[in-house]
Amino acid sequence: MIKISAAIMHHPRRADRIPALVRACAPLEPKVVSDPDPGGRPSPLRTAKRAWAAIEPGATHHLVLQDDVKPAPGFAEQLNAAVGLRPEHGVSLFCLWHTPHNSYLVRRAAVAGAAYAPLSPYEWTPTQGFVLPVAEARALAEYLAGIPDEVQDDDEMIVIFCRERGIPVVATVPHLLDSGHDQSLVEGHHDGLRAAVYAPDLAWSGSPDADVELPPGSYGVELHGSICSIRRVHGDPVEHKFPWYWYDACPLTGLDPDAVLDAGAPHLAGLPAGLVAVMSEVWAAGYLLGADVAGLAPDATGDGPLVHAALSSWIDQGLAAEDRAASGDCVSLATAALKQGIRDRRSVHAS
The missing domain is CATH 3.90.550.10 (Spore Coat Polysaccharide Biosynthesis Protein SpsA; Chain A)
Structure with missing residues (x-):
């Protein structure tokens, strides 16, 4: 007990x-x-x-x-x-x-x-x-x-x-x-910080028999300052300030960066020219996350309140303030990218 x-x-x-x-x-x-x-x-x-x-x-x-x-x-x-x-x-x-x-x-x-x-x-x-x-x-x-x-x-x-x-x-x-979003008492620590995935209306639930087990993986995807980057889990210091730009490091994920952008083209085509660069970074982040999960969790769909909470906090902390104000519904774009990444990775594995 x-x-x-x-x-x-x-x-x-x-x-x-x-x-x-x-x-x-x-x-x-x-x-x-x-x-x-x-x-x-x-x-x-x-x-x-x-x-x-x-x-x-x-x-x-x-x-x-x-x-x-x-x-x-x-x-x-x-x-x-x-x-x-x-x-x-x-x-x-x-x-x-x-x-x-x-x-x-x-x-x-x-x-x-x-x-x-x-x-x-x-x-x-x-x-x-x-x-x-x-x-x-x-x-x-x-x-x-x-x-x-x-x-x-x-x-x-x-x-x-x-x-x-x-x-x-x-x-x-x-x-x-x-x-609680309080000011940090320690000099050099960030203020106004929030949880990565917090959904107070959704109770935590787990099952001893059916829980998905995810190995840590060899890389992580980062969205910070309106730029999508990739961090290697092994070989790079944890807190270094210069992760690899996603396009250059995309081979670490097993994906072609041009294919990632091509998949997003229909979603980015109608945007004002000044937003395309930032929204392309949002698309890349969502797509890479979806492709990563697709190889680990066969039942993942990219839907649901947990997914929304995860992507919302990613966007809120990941976009520069000026971009957040001007970019509109980035969570919807990130969700579309996530689902596309899941579908595309699975179609490659199925072929």
Whole structure:
């Protein structure tokens, strides 16, 4: 039987958020763990050390939440179900919408209809809401205790911990949390961030017998600053700022870049000339995602609320502000591209 204890990493500047967050966790009763040095240099690691050690007696699993998250309706029930089907895993309940590898893995899982997305063992672990089996949570608390607070970022230490101990990490799809969109307390961290796939009107559901299992793959597709790019999973540093332009790197996906553009020509033909370049990038991103999923999930169709949530967040974070205002219904174009990529990849495999 699953019994989850919970702790909330808390900074006094966000005291107004705590009552609502605690209520949203009910019937869980999370312990609020305050930053021991709130006037010092901001360090999530400083508070994470204590939050991971705040395990309730008798618990089988331990959840640590950050105090700027927004749980989905029915949070505790969905959490219990998600942990119950992956009791030996680390389970992330949230993934930022712009991360280089993990956000793509989550969107790919959403399109495939999977309840979980396997996360990268090299990119920082999403720790806005993260669950571990109690034995691993205790070991993590001991591991973090030996790291100086100046290291600052708990997520970059946790991915190393999980990788070294061989703990598989997955994210729930959809996520059980969104960001509260607060200003980050840590200098250099982005503000106004959101989840990669959050659909509060759609409850998480998984099946022990029918869940789609997706291997991580060798590349990820990125949409950022109105440009579609490809990132290699192996061989490139996770946080490097110069991914490969999709057209040049398209052979990594097994696709002909000119064929990708030819498939989009009917959809782009009626657009104003000034929008064609940007919308071609949106088309390429959707098409490449669809072609990737088609080879992994035979039943994926490119339809449904999870797909819409995944593509909407991709567009919102991926287009430059000036393009977002002028480009119209990019989600519809991305959806058409996704479906075309699925169909074309399957037709090649069938021939």
